[in-house]
Amino acid sequence: MLAAVSELLVEGGYDSVTVDAVAERSSVHRATVYRRWADVGGLLADVLAAAAGDDWHPPDTGSLRGDLRAVNLEVQAALTGESPITTALIAASFRSPAAAEALRSFWDGRFERCAVLVRRAVERGELREPVDHRELLVAATAPVYFEALLLRRPGDPDRWAERAARDYVG
């Protein structure tokens, strides 16, 4: 069913995700869809949780700049790739508080997992503590979101990763 929700969302946006459409697309009975999700917001939240993946770990390239670059390329791909599910969920978050809350949890989880990325950089001597890993990650990724999502232009994820790595060093 979650695959059906993702497809509908990417194809037609929030308006196209209805319990009826999900039931039809996934060949599951409407009552079953209703039993599992009270509303569309819940459906979206579960899609995001599935997309986030419990097994995601930050990249480990051997340098802070390389790690941030890999994170930024993932963000860019999620926003502009062939199946921009993240963009569709962000668009939906303006209309569904459940989707907005799911996105917030998604980012909080990602930021927490990236603490190890910063710790490794400290161990390598690239960063000096204290470093706010969340702030560093927002500094590196926020411009990528801004360019891809709001300016809707090809951005420069690599440049922003390089800047953040440089600015937070020493």
Place this chain on the structure above:
Amino acid sequence: MLAAVSELLVEGGYDSVTVDAVAERSSVHRATVYRRWADVGGLLADVLAAAAGDDWHPPDTGSLRGDLRAVNLEVQAALTGESPITTALIAASFRSPAAAEALRSFWDGRFERCAVLVRRAVERGELREPVDHRELLVAATAPVYFEALLLRRPGDPDRWAERAARDYVG
């Protein structure tokens, strides 16, 4: 009529902005609304152009950090204030290409006008050329958009302004 569009947008989002609703709210005949705007996207674009204001100039506080701080507080207010028209337009931009294009033009215009902010900082000796004024502005403001718009949490516009001012100096 533009005031009516803004009100409807902030109150009920994109779905509530219809030619009929605009005509009723502004006490203007439907045919007149239609004559001026072919579609809702055109309406939104004009609202944004009016909100942008031809007379906007970047703040001039006497320091780069102060100027960026003032810009960030403006951004924060536009996204979280009592009448968050910018947030409503950004939400609409995911559903109306005309609104998306209007937003892009809006930001391009703001970035261009901020060139003088950077030039003044260079003249004061705070920055060394060459400085990409657009990149500096994105670095300072993108985290504010990210926190207010996507994380939907109280952000720290002042801190991001301070970081950008510090990182781009020398």
